[in-house]
Amino acid sequence: MAEHAEYIGAYKIVQKIGEGGMAYIFKAIQPSLRRSVVIKKLKDPNREIIKRFKKEALLSASFHHENLVAIYDFIYSNRNYYLVMEHVDGEDLQTIIEHLAPISANIAMLIALGIARGLEYTHTRNIIHRDIKPSNILLSYDGNVKIIDFGIARDDLSTRLTLTGMIVGTPAYMSPEQANGDALTAQSDLFSLGVLLYEMVTGLKPFDGNNQSEVLNKIVRGKYLAPERINPAIPRKLRRIIKKCLQHSPARRYQSATELINDLERALPWQIRNRRKKILSRFLNQLNKTAPTSTQTIILDFIRHSSRTKWHLARIFIGLLILSTFYFFPGYLSRIHLGALEIKTDPAQYRLVLDDKRHLMKAGSRIQIDNILRGEHRLMLQNLKTYQWFHIFFSVAPGQKTSIALPAFENIGRAELRIFSSPSAATVSLNDSVIGQTPLKIDSLLTGLYRLHLEQNGFKPITRQIEVKPGQRQQLYFVLLPTAASPVKGHSTQ
Known part of the structure; x- marks a missing residue:
């Protein structure tokens, strides 16, 4: 059965929504219960990967907690393996960080609180996740925080599951003991959660580098820039929480997720804790995935632009100066906040x-x-x-x-804009707000830049950026082509 099959068991496939290193991800419908589900189909299975996949199914199926994604079914059909799980209508934390970081302290702590509660539940069952990272955390549009992917989780009775030539875990989020290949404890997951907290409130990873070896070396040495150097708005209580999570020695970290939960709850006003789902829902609805921005982008752009000089020697000097400042004088980064x-x-x-x-x-x-x-x-x-x-x-x-x-x-300058299309009756949006259908005349339009979008069923949409100047009378003509054809640019007469 190919991944494009209409049905997998009793589940009707709606669409393919993703693909990871080990599996295809589908959205599907379970007709008998009229609910949406997510199906992971294992690709290119071998014995070790199948063992890991089955382990995820067995471990996760035993979970019953609001901060863990529920597992509904495990299917073997036509030599393929499928895992059926809860569908979460939302976004992963990786996407959220890329588009909205730095995140406010209260929002970051609410997200961390949901993760910590999920880990508290699994740790009391002697299960260590071992791969806490942004892409394994989901935030739903109704304000729920969910941990996913227990494929490399381990309990005290299991054998170590590894894949040949593959590090178990994600380097930038590993604990020092994980980077060294030592035995892991619940404190290892809490270290990874500390990395997530740091990244949410700064937009940067505490341990980063050009390659895997460099990242692991920084983790083992335990050196990172204090988060308040990047974002001085981080409250003192949250700084202490992050610092304790990121202690190099497991003995100096939180000894349980419960301890971390208690500190997070003390740092959050009760009014915010009691409205956490509503607050997180409102926060996620700010997300616009078309325009990512982050502190990391600003730093990299600064370095790139600062090194573009006329003379080669000057370019080398400035590059060395920036790098030395970046690595040896953390005060430089305090200006990037x-x-x-x-x-x-x-x-x-x-x-x-x-x-x-x-x-x-x-x-x-x-x-x-x-x-x-x-x-x-x-x-x-x-x-x-x-x-x-x-x-x-x-x-x-x-x-x-x-x-x-x-x-x-x-008192702001205005202009007149007329929009025509062939065929007519195309829906017109300015800056993502629908304003009418063609032919359309807009009187007294404020001056500035606009994102103009035309669409009509059966035809390719057209998107343009236009500039409206004071007192200008502008007419725009667009030809909409069937979806099988290529779009044609409109032209204007002024």
């Missing part, structure tokens, strides 16, 4: 879009957004009464608040 934005405008309600990734509803004459990375940003405001947009670029300095005083919308 967060600032804030304050917007003063009329007290209408707005849709706020920051760097194409945050979609927030704000009201009032003063709007403040905290925890913005230093550097250039793009802000877009849409008045929800008039559906008019305002667009501006601004800079954020580390540790400072940038203030923008916007004029009343009626």
Whole structure:
């Protein structure tokens, strides 16, 4: 049975949603219970991989906890192995970090609390996960945190499961004892959780390098940059939690997930703990996967741009200077942290879009957004009464608040835009907001940059970035082609 089969056992395949090193991932429907499930199909099985796959099924099937993904079924059919599990409507932590890091301390601690509770449950059953990493943590749109993939988990009675030529675990998230190949304990999972906490609030991994050997060497030496050097906004209580999780000696770390849970709960206000699902749900709904950003990106961009000089010797000198600063003078990184934005405008309600990734509803004459990375940003405001947009670029300095005083919308320059398509009746969106169908005339459009999108069933969508200038009358014509054909660019007359 190929992975494109319509049914796997009693489960109807909806679509293939992913592929890992060992398995294909499908979304499916269980008709008898009318629920969505996820099916992992083992690819290229050999004895060791099959043993690991069965172990994941047997271990996970015994779990009954809100922070662990449930296993429903294990199928062997037509010489293929399948694992049927709970479908979580959400995103993995890797995606969240790539697009939203640095994450606020309270959100990071709420996520860590869910992970720690899941580990508390498994550790009391003598099961060590051994591969806690962002891609193995799911956050659902209804605010649940789930641990997945117990394929390399181990209990005290099992034999060591390894694959030839393969490290068991993910290097950047390994504990020192795991990197050394020593016996693992519950403290090893808690070290990995500390790495996740560090990465969530800084956007960087504490132990990183150009290759696997370099990463493992840093973990074994136990040297990393204090997270507050990157993000000074991290509360003192959370700094202590991270530091204790990342202790080199297991004896100096938390001795159980329960101890970690107690510290996380003490660091979080009870009002936030009691509303954790609602808060996490609202947080995840900010995610826009089209525009990743992270502290790591800013650092790498700084290094790349700083080394582009006219003279080769100068290029070498600057590169060495940056590298020495990066590795030996951690104070340099303290300048790469967060600032804030304050917007003063009329007290209408707005849709706020920051760097194409945050979609927030704000009201009032003063709007403040905290925890913005230093550097250039793009802000877009849409008045929800008039559906008019305002667009501006601004800079954020580390540790400072940038203030923008916007004029009343009626005093901002406007333009006229007309949009035509062939065939007509195409749906038109500006900056992801549907505004009508072609032919369309937009009067009094605020000046700025816009993302224009046209789509119609049976035809290829068209997306363009357009600039609207004060007093301009612009007409845009687009030809929509059937989905089997290639798109044709529109042209404009002004």
